[in-house]
Amino acid sequence: MSRIGRQPIAVPSGVSATIEAGLFKVKGPRGELTVPFNRDLSVTQEGDQILVTRPDDRQDHRSLHGLTRTLVANAVKGVSDGFTINLELRGVGYRAKLTGKNLEMTIGYSHPVIIEPPAGVTFVVPEPTKIDVSGIDKQLVGQVAANVRRVRKPDAYHGKGVRFLGQKIALKAGKAGATGAKGKK
Known part of the structure; x- marks a missing residue:
């Protein structure tokens, strides 16, 4: 058996789930999500718990078992608590601000970069060098955070750019220059 599957x-209070053939719908205080799943698997609700079971030990059923359970658990957590990914800007003059719902970043280009959030995702800028991406869909929040980071990835030599909060960047050594070269006097 899959250890994860x-x-x-656990379904928290205030969250209601409905299960149809191949479709799991969950509604909570933050919103509503729908997760499609393979019809060979069965998703059942017993009291305040949801169980995912597979019919047999075929390879495709085993591989879908843990995946389906994780997707359903993420949907339940998303509508009750939500997901947040924290980003930080590193670099001289790098800063971010909100203009309406859009994120405007000044990150070393000749023009400010404006990113419009998709439906279900919000940006929060608690400090000029910190960005919080939040929403109820874990995959969408992660994709938007990756798109924001892709605008200016951290530089391997100086560490400047957009990075996940707490992310460590292994800096490369720069050129040694002419300080130890032979023939120089």
Whole structure:
């Protein structure tokens, strides 16, 4: 059995789930999500727990078992608590601000970069060098955060750019220059 797939999913108070053939719908205080799943698997709700089971030990059923359980658990967590990814800007003059719902970043280009959030994702800028990307869909929040980071990835030599909060960048050594070269006097 899949160790992840056989774990029950606790449904917090204020969250309601409906299960149809191949479709799991969950509604909570933050919103509503729908997760499609393979019809060979069965998703059942027993009291305040949701269980995902597979019919047999075929390879495709085993590989879908843990995946389906994780997707359902992420949907339940998303509508109850939500997901947030924190980004930070490193570099002289690098800063971010909100203009309406859009994120405007000054990150070393000749023009400010403006990113419009998709539906269900919000940007928060608590400090000029910090960006919080939040929403209820874990995959969408992660993709938007990756798109923001892709605008200016951290530089391997100086570490400047957009990075995840707490991310460590292994800096490369620069050129040694002419300080030890032979023939120089």
